[in-house]
Amino acid sequence: MDINADQPIFVISVAADLADMHPQTLRQYDRLGLVSPSRAPGKSRRYSQRDVSMLREVQRLSQEGVSLEGIKRILELENQVSALQHRVEELTDELERRRDPMDSRIFAAGAAVGDVVSLNRGQRPRARSQAVVIWRPRALGR
Structure with missing residues (x-):
């Protein structure tokens, strides 16, 4: 059975363990908008596998000396590139459908x-x- 990488299943303590971070660090990253987990009823944070991967990436960039503002900008640009790549794929598919003479x-x-x-x-x-x-x-x- 495959687990959906976007399914918010981890509470903050488990996500912190998986990312090898302190839970307070995850809270700070959430406040800064670096990694924004889902919220369960009662306002508790729920992290997905994709969120944990993102936390690891933030940690890697931070260890390489990139500031938190720099990391935030890098993540924003990566999201934009991903969205643009998806749009190019959609447009390419549409163009292929329209090529029928x-x-x-x-x-x-x-x-x-x-x-x-x-x-x-x-x-x-x-x-x-x-x-x-x-x-x-x-x-x-x-």
């Missing part, structure tokens, strides 16, 4: 200023007007 659209400029008409492949503008059809050939190999 049967789903591609052709657009024509309508008679009115700023009017754009979407056409299916092989379809022509309805009204015989001064519409300009824009066609872009697909790149070879797609």
Whole structure:
């Protein structure tokens, strides 16, 4: 059975033991916003395995001489990078889904200023007007 790394299951004393820290240090990190555990009913802190890993990372950076403010900034930037990587994956998946040539659209400029008409492949503008059809050939190999 796999344990969900985000499941808040450890009380502060157990998390402190797992991270090899004093519970007061965990409280300080929570106050500073370095590692923010979940709260159980009654306001007691509950740490996940991911929180414990984060505590170990904070401890490692601290031992290397990085200030707590520096550690906080590093963690924020790592979270931003992770979120951006996730977004790139989503956009890449969306792009792959849209690459089907049967789903591609052709657009024509309508008679009115700023009017754009979407056409299916092989379809022509309805009204015989001064519409300009824009066609872009697909790149070879797609």
